[in-house]
């Protein structure tokens with residue numbers, strides 16, 4: 587039997603970086619979790635243990651801190667591209683770099699004082715290869731949303747195992763994970779992020795929902811319609827079930843007011859919405 591080396595990559599995962607910008611007495615912070623992943627001439631290290639082509643993951647981590655010190659961080663997409671280009675362009679044995687960044691938000695509490703903002707996380711994944719091709723996927727996760735009415739679910743298949751009752755008024759709650767692909771260069775990733783996020787919130791709140799699938803599509807459609815710089819959005823939305831509690835044993839009514847917020851299992855609704863003429867994704871989603 588003969589075997590061979592398949593696809594492989596390596597890097598430093600979850601490099602925690604906090605960059606402070608001191609503007610006199612007023613400070614600004616960027617709080618990031620950076621993961622690097624490189625691939626290229628890696629036959630020898632796997633097959634014989636020859637490390638000559640390997641840029642150590644420790645050096646990758648140091649580059650993240652050094653480039654943050656030298657250039658600042660700015661928008662996470664721009665910082666990720668800076669890193670990815672640097673890895674590929676400085677090392678002939680590295681043919682492809684993938685850099686993933688999560689950004690944790692801090693709200694200002696004073697000139698140099700901050701309060702960690704909610705659970706929501708801004709994300710990006712960039713790729714750069716030695717032919718000079720790049721891709722940028724921006725996103726967010728843990729955006730927790732709830733509508734206390736305006737959500738129905740009925741008309742579904744009823745088979746031998748169906749016990750779910752149809753409803754015309756339920757709580758709809760989710761924690762959105764969204765990733766969107768840029769059609770070309772996006773000059774201002776910060777403004778683009780704010781626009782897409784706003785569209786997702788507006789469509790969630792403004793859609794009278796007959797299913798979470800319908801809401802998902804409406805959210806993607808709104809983002810693509812309002813943001814010409816993006817060409818595809820992928821959404822993953824858990825259906826965080828809220829079950830009305832039976833209060834009749836206590837002689838009480840429950841007019842959709844008291845719920846058990848179950849944490850699992852949950853429905854998981856996933857889908858993408860893209861322009862008819864979206865360019866080929868290449869390695870963007872890898």
Ligand SMILES: O=c1[nH]c(=O)c2[nH]c(=O)[nH]c2[nH]1
Nearest residue numbers: 739750796797798799825853
């Ligand atoms: O919006 C929903 N979509 C489903 O596919 C589904 N399935 C289910 O049990 N509840 C729901 N709700």
